[in-house]
Amino acid sequence: MKRVKVFICMFGIIVMVMSLGIFLGADNQQSAKELYEAALFKKDADGDMLGAIKLFNEIVEQYPNNRNIAAKALLSMGMCYEKLGMTQALNKYQDVINKYPEQRDEVNAAKERLSYLEAYAANLSKQAEQHLNEGNKLFSRWEYESAIEEYKNAVNLNPNSLLALNARYRIGQSWFRAGKYDAALATFKKLMEENPESNIAPVTELMVAQVQHVMENSKPKVRSDFSEDENSIIDPETGITYRKIKTFTGKSDVSSLPGKLSPNGKYLLCGNTVVPMDGTAPFELIDYDSTGIWATRGTWSPDGTKAAFFSGDALCVVPVSPETGHASGPLKKIHEVNLRWESHPGWSPDGKKLTFGHGDDIWTINADGSDLAQITKTDIQAEGRPSWSPDGKNIAYGIGRSSIGLYSVEEDSHREFADIGARCFPDWSPDGKWLGGCGPPRIFYNLDDKSSFEFTAPERIGGFFSWSSDDTKMLFFRSSYFYNSGLKIAPSAGGPSFEPVHLLTNWGTTVWSDNSKLMAVQGEDEKGDIAFRIVPLSGGESYLINLDNLVDGKPFPFMISSGLKKLLFKIDRDDGKEDLYVVAVSAEDARTTGPAVKIFNGWQRQDGAFNIIFSLSADGEKVALIHEGDIWIAFTNGNDPIRVTNTPEKEGYIRWLHDGKTLLIATSSGWGLLENPEQQGKIISLLDEGKEIKCGWWNIDVSPDNSQFAVLSDEHIKIIPLYETKSSHILNLSELKLSQCSNLKWSPDGENLAFIGKKKTDDPIAFPGGKYQIYNIPVHGGQPVRIAPDDDDTKDFLSWSPDGKWISYSPEKLIKVRPESTLWEADFEEVKEKLLQLE
Numbered sequence: 001m002k003r004v005k006v007f008i009c010m011f012g013i014i015v016m017v018m019s020l021g022i023f024l025g026a027d028n029q030q031s032a033k034e035l036y037e038a039a040l041f042k043k044d045a046d047g048d049m050l051g052a053i054k055l056f057n058e059i060v061e062q063y064p065n066n067r068n069i070a071a072k073a074l075l076s077m078g079m080c081y082e083k084l085g086m087t088q089a090l091n092k093y094q095d096v097i098n099k100y101p102e103q104r105d106e107v108n109a110a111k112e113r114l115s116y117l118e119a120y121a122a123n124l125s126k127q128a129e130q131h132l133n134e135g136n137k138l139f140s141r142w143e144y145e146s147a148i149e150e151y152k153n154a155v156n157l158n159p160n161s162l163l164a165l166n167a168r169y170r171i172g173q174s175w176f177r178a179g180k181y182d183a184a185l186a187t188f189k190k191l192m193e194e195n196p197e198s199n200i201a202p203v204t205e206l207m208v209a210q211v212q213h214v215m216e217n218s219k220p221k222v223r224s225d226f227s228e229d230e231n232s233i234i235d236p237e238t239g240i241t242y243r244k245i246k247t248f249t250g251k252s253d254v255s256s257l258p259g260k261l262s263p264n265g266k267y268l269l270c271g272n273t274v275v276p277m278d279g280t281a282p283f284e285l286i287d288y289d290s291t292g293i294w295a296t297r298g299t300w301s302p303d304g305t306k307a308a309f310f311s312g313d314a315l316c317v318v319p320v321s322p323e324t325g326h327a328s329g330p331l332k333k334i335h336e337v338n339l340r341w342e343s344h345p346g347w348s349p350d351g352k353k354l355t356f357g358h359g360d361d362i363w364t365i366n367a368d369g370s371d372l373a374q375i376t377k378t379d380i381q382a383e384g385r386p387s388w389s390p391d392g393k394n395i396a397y398g399i400g401r402s403s404i405g406l407y408s409v410e411e412d413s414h415r416e417f418a419d420i421g422a423r424c425f426p427d428w429s430p431d432g433k434w435l436g437g438c439g440p441p442r443i444f445y446n447l448d449d450k451s452s453f454e455f456t457a458p459e460r461i462g463g464f465f466s467w468s469s470d471d472t473k474m475l476f477f478r479s480s481y482f483y484n485s486g487l488k489i490a491p492s493a494g495g496p497s498f499e500p501v502h503l504l505t506n507w508g509t510t511v512w513s514d515n516s517k518l519m520a521v522q523g524e525d526e527k528g529d530i531a532f533r534i535v536p537l538s539g540g541e542s543y544l545i546n547l548d549n550l551v552d553g554k555p556f557p558f559m560i561s562s563g564l565k566k567l568l569f570k571i572d573r574d575d576g577k578e579d580l581y582v583v584a585v586s587a588e589d590a591r592t593t594g595p596a597v598k599i600f601n602g603w604q605r606q607d608g609a610f611n612i613i614f615s616l617s618a619d620g621e622k623v624a625l626i627h628e629g630d631i632w633i634a635f636t637n638g639n640d641p642i643r644v645t646n647t648p649e650k651e652g653y654i655r656w657l658h659d660g661k662t663l664l665i666a667t668s669s670g671w672g673l674l675e676n677p678e679q680q681g682k683i684i685s686l687l688d689e690g691k692e693i694k695c696g697w698w699n700i701d702v703s704p705d706n707s708q709f710a711v712l713s714d715e716h717i718k719i720i721p722l723y724e725t726k727s728s729h730i731l732n733l734s735e736l737k738l739s740q741c742s743n744l745k746w747s748p749d750g751e752n753l754a755f756i757g758k759k760k761t762d763d764p765i766a767f768p769g770g771k772y773q774i775y776n777i778p779v780h781g782g783q784p785v786r787i788a789p790d791d792d793d794t795k796d797f798l799s800w801s802p803d804g805k806w807i808s809y810s811p812e813k814l815i816k817v818r819p820e821s822t823l824w825e826a827d828f829e830e831v832k833e834k835l836l837q838l839e
């Protein structure tokens with residue numbers, strides 16, 4: 001009986017507990033629902049997103065087991081963040097998907113929002129990139145304030161991104177180039193303070209130092225102003241009067257040299273860009289986006305109703321309206337052949353035929369594509385750059401690098417007309433009596449009496465490019481741009497580029513000091529002569545190394561040793577040979593520190609640049625050079641040079657390895673190593689799985705410890721042990737969508753490889769050769785890092801700093817150097833009269 005009572009009592013307690021649990025559960029359910037409804041009210045009725053987020057977050061934290069309500073709260077939180085424009089929305093939607101997969105309605109809604117936001121973010125990113133690119137275009141035209149607005153738009157559209165950091169960096173650059181140094185300094189300091197660990201911090205720190213240096217030394221604005229106020233100039237040497245007839249600014253200030261003025265004088269055709277003379281906006285003759293054709297070398301027909309151009313794979317003709325300058329019908333490929341870099345096609349006077357150069361010969365073809373004819377056939381010298389005479393009877397063309405040839409259309413015969421001693425782009429005077437060769441000086445020849453005169457326009461006038469529409473005046477174009485091969489550096493870990501010296505001329509590989517603080521650059525002095533310049537890493541003052549009064553003759557410096565301790569130069573001799581010298585230098589003081597030592601007497605110059613046929617050992621004690629087809633070793637202490645090879649094979653490249661005891665060489669039979677060259681050691685062939693490596697010198701490099709080398713072979717970058725044949729693949733160029741690779745350079749610690757890759761582009765007008773991008777890839781595996789992502793222009797000559805923190809390179813592009821381009825004219829009768837008198 002007691003047991004029954006106990007059982008009943010226990011049963012009652014259990015029932016009470018269960019009832020209480022049910023009651024508490026119901027209360028819990030009611031509380032979560034009420035809190036959720038309160039949060040919805042704040043969100044939808046009050047519009048208080050932050051208050052709603054706080055309540056939704058309480059639900060998720062307090063009622064995690066109520067999975068339906070918690071999922072709804074997370075989803076609603078994401079919507080609140082979305083309305084606030086905050087990236088936390090993405091995280092909340094993803095939490096719904098990951099944490100509550102069984103709540104299908106909420107998961108589907110979260111996926112839908114994520115998909116929308118990802119598409120929206122991609123669109124914003126695309127818009128931001130467009131603003132960044134537009135800012136870069138404005139920056140290149142010196143429209144700095146407009147560029148800043150575009151950069152700000154890019155930041156606002158995609159604020160928490162690497163693109164935004166680059167845009168902010170470009171804002172600082174814009175203020176600096178505009179001479180607003182206080183604004184530039186504030187921009188760079190703020191960028192560095194807010195992003196101390198980003199890959200943009202190193203170059204930003206250098207920019208702070210550069211701006212401060214300019215401010216402290218009261219330097220003039222970086223922006224150069226060479227505009228001419230005069231509308232008329234009389235050349236004091238010749239007495240010829242030049243009149244300014246047009247200036248081009250903004251979008252009309254195109255960087256390319258014009259081809260010809262349209263026959264009615266209304267338009268300039270610059271490649272594919274038509275520039276109206278009335279100052280309205282320029283436009284493209286052939287729209288690349290709609291046709292997929294990149295047009296180059298455009299030229300008007302004599303009556304202005306057609307234009308001919310090259311498309312890369314064909315010679316093309318398109319009808320145009322002389323009044324509007326626009327294409328008035330579909331283009332026609334009249335001759336499909338690989339044409340892109342030839343000179344402008346030349347029209348016959350009646351506009352029925354064209355002449356053009358291809359394959360080292362001259363051709364003619366009817367404007368409708370019929371009657372293709374080859375008019376020169378010689379294997380001796382290349383012919384090119386043809387021009388039809390105004391009477392249609394002759395075609396003038398360049399022969400080799402020095403002569404003018406004439407082809408008689410009626411007689412189908414050739415004769416060499418003149419040897420001008422320079423590469424020739426012949427041009428006819430409108431009356432057909434004078435034939436002008438290249439310059440400067442430009443030499444005009446009279447076809448009747450064989451008289452001639454030399455003509456060089458003043459530098460401020462520019463170069464001759466066309467005749468006026470009335471055929472009485474010579475037209476000259478002075479571009480506001482010039483082609484520059486300068487110096488930039490970028491962090492090897494990634495980040496934008498930095499230019500230590502604006503508009504520096506650089507003709508070769510940068511050589512670093514041992515402490516990575518200074519660089520030596522082969523460039524030009526104020527007179528245009530070749531000289532070495534010492535450039536500090538952080539910019540500031542750069543200094544030329546003066547070689548005056550060292551020896552008799554004019555020094556031509558061509559190489560400097562690693563560590564910037566010794567400099568090589570040559571002196572030309574009367575017999576056509578050259579003497580080679582070396583001199584010790586101090587990079588810190590930018591001066592020589594001892595006498596010049598002759599190291600080679602009577603060097604016989606061969607084809608090949610100095611940086612591939614000479615090599616200084618790392619210690620600066622030995623010079624390997626190619627002389628008369630063989631390798632020699634010269635000594636910087638003045639000891640007699642020794643001949644290392646004496647074989648029928650022609651050596652074309654040499655480079656000391658890091659140990660200074662082995663040479664990497666290229667011969668007519670392939671690549672090899674020459675061990676102990678001073679003892680005339682053996683040559684070891686470099687093999688890749690039993691096959692010879694055939695590549696350019698820019699696509700092979702040896703590791704710092706001399707144990708292995710990197711090579712580009714069959715579109716793959718490979719690492720190969722020096723004395724083995726088995727290679728390890730580290731990168732296929734297609735993985736980065738690259739079509740080419742060059743400048744393989746091993747890092748000083750042997751852990752990374754840097755290289756330049758060429759990528760095809762959807763904008764061949766802005767990047768006619770493709771985009772050139774620098775990458776740094778770990779040799780033991782890992783993802784490549786993009787170096788200098790702000791620079792897609794042509795580049796060359798990669799070089800690591802000894803500490804491995806920086807990579808220098810030489811960018812090549814047209815740089816704006818004055819506010820406007822100008823068009824000038826001179827009366828041809830006056831030119832003839834005054835210059836013939838001088839003759």
